[in-house]
Amino acid sequence: MVSIKDVARHAGVAISTVSKVLNHYPNVSEETKKKVNEAVEELNFLPNSVAAALSSKQAGRMALLVNLNTRTQAIDEIDMRYISGAINKAAELGLDVNTFFFSMFEGMSEEEAVRYLRSQSIYGIIIYGLSKNDEMLHGLLRSQTFKAVVVDAPIVNESTSSVSIDQEKAQYDVAKKTVMDNKCKSILYIAGKGNGYVTEERLSGIRRLAEEMDLELLVREGDFSERKAREITFQDARGKDVLVCASDLMAIGAMRALMEMDIFRPVCGFDGITLMGYAGKQMNTVRQGFAEISAAAVEELYYLMNGGEGRKKRLDYDIIRLQYLDIIC
Amino acid sequence: MVSIKDVARHAGVAISTVSKVLNHYPNVSEETKKKVNEAVEELNFLPNSVAAALSSKQAGRMALLVNLNTRTQAIDEIDMRYISGAINKAAELGLDVNTFFFSMFEGMSEEEAVRYLRSQSIYGIIIYGLSKNDEMLHGLLRSQTFKAVVVDAPIVNESTSSVSIDQEKAQYDVAKKTVMDNKCKSILYIAGKGNGYVTEERLSGIRRLAEEMDLELLVREGDFSERKAREITFQDARGKDVLVCASDLMAIGAMRALMEMDIFRPVCGFDGITLMGYAGKQMNTVRQGFAEISAAAVEELYYLMNGGEGRKKRLDYDIIRLQYLDIIC
C-alpha cells in the first residue's frame, strides 16, 4: 500500500506538507502543491480514511441511524433510497458511512449509545424516522455530542440541522388537486402516527385546505398502518367524497378496501413510492425524492462537521400520478 | 474517551496484556484475565474499532458490495433485507461494515477497486447480485486479494466462499407443488437473465421436473424483468397450463397480464417478497430468508478472515403462499 510517506519522498517534501495539500490547507505554495499532486498521480495514492479518522477525530466518519421496519415493504423502499442516497453522496465527498438501525440501540442509555458510536470514531449522525418518543435520541441531540442532521423532524440547534420537504404545503397541494379534480365537498383524512413529526404538519396542511375551501373534514388516526387505513375506510368512507391519506401505504390500504366495498372514492397518498403502481388504480401523490433528501442530509452534515451551524433545509417535491406500467422494468 | 491505556492502568498491567485479553490470546493467566475484565467493566471500556483496524490489518473491516437497482421496488426489498441482515450480524460479531454499490465501481479497473477498498482498510467483502459478466469482480475474486463471500453464485477458492439456498431443488419443489395442485400437463417457464448464476440452476430444476413428470416445457427468457414477463405471458400463456416464473417480480407481471387477458392459469414465483401480497391473487413461491442468508454470509466471512478456507454453504427455504392480509400491518 502506498502511503503519504511514499508521496512525500517522491515529491521531495515533508509528510506534513503532503497532508496539508491533500486537505486543502491555506499556507502552501502553488509550486509545492503541484509537486505533491503530481506525486499523488504517479503513485496512484489514495489516502487511508481509517488512519485519517483515527488521527483527526474531526472529519470523516458518520453514521446513518435508520428506523427500519422490516415487516413492511414500503418502508424498505423508502429506507433503501435513503441509505443509497446517503452512501452515494458520502462516497462522492470522501466520507465514511456506517449504517445502524434503531433496534441496535434498544435498551441502551444515552451514555452507552455515545460510547458505542465513539468507539467507532463516529462524530456525525443522520437520523431517519425519528419520532417524538425516542427519548434516548432526543437526549443525544440535545446534548450536542454529535454533529447531527435529522430528516423529517424540525429539530435544530447549534450542531443539529433539519432536512425535509414542506410537509404542510405538500399535503395541502396534493389534497387540493384531488379535491378540485373531483368536485368534492367532504374529506376523510387518514392521518399518520400521533408521535410522528410529519403527522402534525401534514394535518395542518389538510386543515388549511378544508378551511379555505369550506370542506367538511373528518380526521382519523391511521398510524401509517395499511391495515388500519383499511379498517378506517370500511368504517367511514361511505359518508365522505374523497379520501386523503398521509402516506401511500395507507392510500393503498384504503383503495383496496374501497374496491372490496365496491364503491368509488378518489384517494390520494403521500410519498411517491413505487408500490403505488401496484395499488390497482391511479392516485395522486406527493413524490418526495428520498435519495435526494438523503444526499442533501449528507451535505448538510458535511457542512456541520466543517464548522457550520445548525439550520433548517427545505427540499422540493412534485405532485404526480403513478400507474403500473410506469414503474415496471 | 476511555482507552486501552486507562484499562491497563486501572488493572495494574501493561497495555499489551489488555490487548491480549481482549483478543482472547492463549498465554494469559486466569488471574490477570479477571483483573483486566473487571477493569473493562468498571470503566465501561469499548475498544476503538478504527484504531484496531489501522493497527492489525487483519480482522475487522468488511464491505458489502450490492448490485442495487433503484428502479425496481422488489429489488429494493431484497437488497434492504440483505443489507440489514448483514449489518445486524456484523454488529453482533463486532465487525465494521461498509456498504458499496456496484455503480460506485463503474469504470474502475480491478487495480483501482483494490486501492479504493484498501484505502478504507477493507480486507473482506461480501458480494450480492454478481452476474457472469462482472469481469472486474471476477478478477478480484480470482486474485484472492480479499477474503470474500459470494451470495448466490457458485464461486469458491481458498479465500472465497459461496452462500445460497439450493436453487435447483427449490425451483423443482415450488413448481412441482403448483403442478400437482392443478393437474397440469404443460409449463411455460419464464426464466431469469442469461448471465445470472441462479438462472441456470433454477432452469435445471424445472427441466428435471418436466422430465420426471413428463410435462411439456416451454422456456422463455424473462430477464428477471416484470415487463418482459408480462409480454411473454401475452404471447405464450394461452397454450400452456401453468406459468412458472424464476422470480416473484416476473410472477406478478405474468399474473397481471393474465388478468388483463381475462384467462386463468396457475402461476408460481420465486423469492417470497412482500410485494407478492399485492399481486392480486395468491401464488406459491419459494421463501428465501434474505436476512438470514446475509447473516450467514457475514459469519462465513468472519470464518474466512480468521483463517478458514473457502467453501460452499447451503441454507434452507420454504414453499409458501402469500396473500394480501398476511403482509400488511
Add this chain to the structure above:
DNA sequence: CTGTTAGCGCGTTCAG
C-alpha cells in the same frame, strides 16, 4: 511557507 515532532488507540514482536 516548510519540516520536525508528537500523538490518535491499538496490535504485535521480542526480551525478560
Add this chain to the structure above:
DNA sequence: CTGAACGCGCTAACAG
C-alpha cells in the same frame, strides 16, 4: 506469562 517499545497512516501544533 508479562511488559516495553515500535509501528499502522495520518493530522496538528510548533519551530524554523
